[in-house]
Amino acid sequence: MVSTFAPQAAGDLNFLKKLNRSSILGTVRRYPGATRADIAAHTQLTKATVGGVVQALLERGWLREGELQPRGGGRPGRALYLDDAHHVLLGADIGVRGLRVVACTLGGEVLLQRYVTEAPTTPEETATRLAEMLRVLRDDPVIVDRHCLGLGVTVPGPVAPEQPILRLAPNLGWIDVAFLEVLRPHLPDLDGAWLLDNEANAAAFGEFYFHDGIPPESIVYISAGSGIGSGLVTGDNYPLVPRGIQGLVGEIGHTIVQPGGLYCHCGNRGCAETLVSGWAIRAALGIADTEDLEAAIAARGDDPDVNAVLRRAGEALGTLMLNLHHTLNPAMLVLGGSLMHLGERLIAPALAYFEAHQNDLLRGTQRVPVKVIHDSTFTAARGAAAQVMAKAALEA
Amino acid sequence: MVSTFAPQAAGDLNFLKKLNRSSILGTVRRYPGATRADIAAHTQLTKATVGGVVQALLERGWLREGELQPRGGGRPGRALYLDDAHHVLLGADIGVRGLRVVACTLGGEVLLQRYVTEAPTTPEETATRLAEMLRVLRDDPVIVDRHCLGLGVTVPGPVAPEQPILRLAPNLGWIDVAFLEVLRPHLPDLDGAWLLDNEANAAAFGEFYFHDGIPPESIVYISAGSGIGSGLVTGDNYPLVPRGIQGLVGEIGHTIVQPGGLYCHCGNRGCAETLVSGWAIRAALGIADTEDLEAAIAARGDDPDVNAVLRRAGEALGTLMLNLHHTLNPAMLVLGGSLMHLGERLIAPALAYFEAHQNDLLRGTQRVPVKVIHDSTFTAARGAAAQVMAKAALEA
DNA sequence: ATGCTTTAGTTAATAGATTTAACTAAGTGG
DNA sequence: CCACTTAGTTAAATCTATTAACTAAAGCAT
DSSP: OOOTTOOOSSOOHHHHHHHHHHHHHHHHHHSTTOOHHHHHHHHOOOHHHHHHHHHHHHHTTSEEEEEEEEETTEEEEEEEEEOOSSEEEEEEEEETTEEEEEEEOTTOOEEEEEEEOOOOOSHHHHHHHHHHHHHHHHHSTTTTTSEEEEEEEEESSOBOSSSOOEEEETTTTEEEEOHHHHHGGGOTTOOSEEEEEEHHHHHHHHHHHTOSSSOOSEEEEEEESSSEEEEEEEOSSSOBOOOOTTSOTTOGGGSBSSTTOOBOTTSOBSBGGGTSSHHHHHHHHTOOTTSOHHHHHHHHOSOHHHHHHHHHHHHHHHHHHHHHHTTTOOSEEEEESGGGGGOHHHHHHHHHHHHHHTTSSSTTSOOOOEEEOSOOTTHHHHHHHHHHHHHHHHHO | OOOTTOOOSSOOHHHHHHHHHHHHHHHHHHSTTOOHHHHHHHHOOOHHHHHHHHHHHHHTTSEEEEEEEEETTEEEEEEEEEOOSSEEEEEEEEETTEEEEEEEOTTOOEEEEEEEOOOOOSHHHHHHHHHHHHHHHHHSTTTTTSEEEEEEEEESSOBOSSSOOEEEETTTTEEEEOHHHHHGGGOTTOOSEEEEEEHHHHHHHHHHHTOSSSOOSEEEEEEESSSEEEEEEEOSSSOBOOOOTTSOTTOGGGSBSSTTOOBOTTSOBSBGGGTSSHHHHHHHHTOOTTSOHHHHHHHHOSOHHHHHHHHHHHHHHHHHHHHHHTTTOOSEEEEESGGGGGOHHHHHHHHHHHHHHTTSSSTTSOOOOEEEOSOOTTHHHHHHHHHHHHHHHHHO
């Protein structure tokens, strides 16, 4: 489960400095308006150390000073915030049914976004198209003068844990694509970190990293779209994204929840993806791949068949949530993906099932909160941008 | 997913020193016979740093020097090994059907072991019994002169991630037991680290930490006994044991693999534990709780009913293995627990199912190796000892 | 208004860890 | 016997964080 941001095994003084700088930056990210004194208390570093590092981060445009924070009967501290004016993070999402790009501030605010609803064909053509979109973004007056910290790209399939290679995207027909290498010639001037990750991993990372308020201890993001997958993020200052030995962590679409059930395209039977996924719902309702799923379902109105299919899919989603709860046990579950557009007929049964059963094992303990992102169009792209920032923060 | 050995967020020079010391120790553990030069190459530390730290570890009895390692055309290096002579690690396992204790060397060699087959009653009585067994061990001439680094205790249920509290052990009837606090008065003189963990977590840790040769990148240990659970370990020098927000990571016994299936004691239906676990097999074959499961099944010989039940349990185990593969994606799976005593009628179908399907998703990539521990009586206790060592290594 | 107290933040000296560079040690091979 | 290679040690240098003393800036009591 090596992570992109795994802590090193051993280190020198420079490593220690990076660690502390990243820790201080992470504290401000999670506690906007924190003062130097707050940071020192939180990180266990001394005021002197914090003061010096903060000074350097102010000069480099990573932090900015804000108003005075009154303290009870003492000198007020100076509030610190992430500097939203000098840097920009780029994120791109290659989805089965479209391409999305975003430009973000260090605080996760989306400055610019673009979306085209064309299905990707070959990696080369996709790279051409994506590069166009990114160039338009890069040249936009809103961000043209900012320093770009890098680009994160997400893909709908598992990525090898050690190298940025998409292993398999069944819904794109791509196998073993080193997409960053395909894209790089199209954007020779785009410097900074270049990252490639699975779409659900990136989305999970973004929800965690740019969480409003103090982030939960760990998050699992469930991405229900054409297929279904999930991403896990955990850690304090250094969010970890476990990928597993083959990048298959969170490939819940192919966990078996109905032995002897329907055949899945993976060759197995009873995979979760045969119950809750875009193509499973299309198959069950006879909706062609060319049609827009949301529109087709809306057109059928209050059809009992539709209701039954959505309810069963929702219950399967609830089962998956419960299984994730008992396997990864995250502090928060986030539901996203295009299937969320299908609304309460799918979402309500999922939540109801999970709510009813999550505490069967440990009675009386805290409930695991579930957040539903009804429109997650740019969630993965923004998450990819978050990963760029986390990477760059270590080098700041 | 905070781990017992989670890297700190920020640190001072002392933290850096501990990190590097632990890294050097970890290198020798994984590469017995490594020279100072090997360690320097592997950790990226300089020869000077390695030399100094090794000197300190030699003096404190953590390392010992061995023979000269010939190098091609240069001065031979001095082989280094974990010092097996000066320290001892204690591990204890509270199982549903017995108590086990072990004493280990730093290299994981079991010096002493004891086993009683009495079911634990109350925490207090269990502590009394366990303390007796540990005192006998501690007074044994083989280890009486060694410095004890601490004691690890395992329990058959989830442990809270931040505090050493057993949340729930359904098969013992224990709820929210701070067992170390119960045990401590019985062993006031036993100093060093005191740790409490879930039995599967500890077993996974031990299989990883004391692995012969270079350990895999991550391990999932599946413990199939009265119930069924699993533990995950990952990391290089600092093995991480993700526990989750409630300590439920790896609670695969309550993942649902058969919606609408049999009722589980947790209140839900179709849990894995209703298919593959000691009590599920007993229920299916009408074997009383007082009988020994292995003996009862052996007594029935080649009974078709028995064969069918074991085969179905094995297939459910294979399903669980596949689901873990697609959720945690470890580099290695280890099967253990008392159910392994039931033999090939159970194990073969599990392995066959997993082998047949593990690569459906990523064709042509490496297979995930599976190791079966046919007698895992002391595996968890030894793993608890391993955790003691990992903890102590940071303070060495 | 003044002074006391409290908290925030900076500065210079100190301590401590790793690195650098030069060295010694101990082999092989021509 | 000498050149070469690799292992390991040593002392000086470098760099980081801490310590301790300081300044800064607020509230509050007198």
